[in-house]
Amino acid sequence: MEMVAATNSTRNESDICTNLYDHRGWAQYFLPAMYSLICILGLLGNVLALHVIWPNLKKINSTTLYSANLVVSDILFSFALPLRVVYYAMGFHWPMGEGLCKAMALLFYINMYAGVNFMTCLSVDRFIAVVLPLRFSRFRKVQKVRYICVAVWVVVFMQTLPLLSMPMTNIEQSGHITCMEFPNFEKIDNLPVMLIGAVLLGFGMPVITILVCYSALCYKLRILAKSNKLTERSGRSRKVIGVICTVILVFVVCYSPYHIDLLQYMIRKLRYEPDCSERHDFQISLHITVCLMNLNSCLDPFIYFFACKGYKKKVLRLLRKQVSMSFSSVVRTSPEGSSKDVFGNDKIHMSLRSNQKERSSVLLSD
Incomplete structure (x- = not known):
């Protein structure tokens, strides 16, 4: 009886824990x-x-x-x-x-x-x-x-x-x-x-x-x-x-x-x-x-x-698109907006895109 009472008191004590x-x-x-x-x-x-x-x-x-x-x-x-x-x-x-x-x-x-x-x-x-x-x-x-x-x-x-x-x-x-x-x-x-x-x-x-x-x-x-x-x-x-x-x-x-x-x-x-x-x-x-x-x-x-190769392609394509859009916005807001600079930037932009395609093709060739 004493053991049962002790067990019950322990359970009652555990039920009222306020520190949880x-x-x-x-x-x-x-x-x-x-x-x-x-x-x-x-x-x-x-x-x-x-x-x-x-x-x-x-x-x-x-x-x-x-x-x-x-x-x-x-x-x-x-x-x-x-x-x-x-x-x-x-x-x-x-x-x-x-x-x-x-x-x-x-x-x-x-x-x-x-x-x-x-x-x-x-x-x-x-x-x-x-x-x-x-x-x-x-x-x-x-x-x-x-x-x-x-x-x-x-x-x-x-x-x-x-x-x-x-x-x-x-x-x-x-x-x-x-x-x-x-x-x-x-x-x-x-x-x-x-x-x-x-x-x-x-x-x-x-x-x-x-x-x-x-x-x-x-x-x-x-x-x-x-x-x-x-x-x-x-x-x-x-x-x-x-x-x-x-x-x-x-x-x-x-x-x-x-x-x-x-x-x-x-x-x-x-x-x-x-x-x-x-x-x-x-x-x-x-x-x-x-x-x-x-x-x-x-x-x-x-x-x-x-x-998943398809998933990798999609992520890389979205990243390339985001980089391309960011670069284009930089070109449009450039203070030195002469036609020579713009064409030069376009060439750089196209070069970057071609380099990215080469890198992504290497990544996706696995």
């Missing part, structure tokens, strides 16, 4: 700045990626189809970020109601699970294309890939829709209304077991699949490069391996800290009830690791730049 959001002083400046940057870069980069993919839908392949779904997921997520910025800027206060909080949470978790699942599909697709092209080529046919994409979205919605039945907001003793914070979920029965299972299935299995597929892919590319001296001299295999390592690095750096942080805390909760200091430390670590995970949505376009 004591870091709002620096968080209401740091987090809005980070999420604003993620929103702007992610939206611009992914809209450009969609602009490149959309005109070529008739000749789309499996890789592009998976990438298109990843782009759509990132764009949807970007629409929820302005509300998140407002929430953090107000010092963890959400005055916009339970319904809008749930909608934002739904977009957040849809992006997380869709990102993990479609990056896993991309790794398996590349593995089949290079390592097992004959035996499983049917899984790379566009019609089959469309069904796989639909199945992935069904799985993602099955993973996220249960959130709608959970309370997302909570009124703190300070009067702040928090939204989508971990303490708001702690009243759910068997939460540690549920979250450990979610981490192992939703992150553990995909990350193992990605590492195995890309390791086998790199090994196969090295063998092909050694057997073909021309390929080895061109450095194409090294570039492909570089892109693969970049994808793995982005995935591991963005997704691992959050899931490892969640896993270790849930294991601790199964052993004992963390005190207020531990709960506060976990809150800080969650805000940082979630921010790092969301960074993935604006890093994806950089992967497209190095991996």
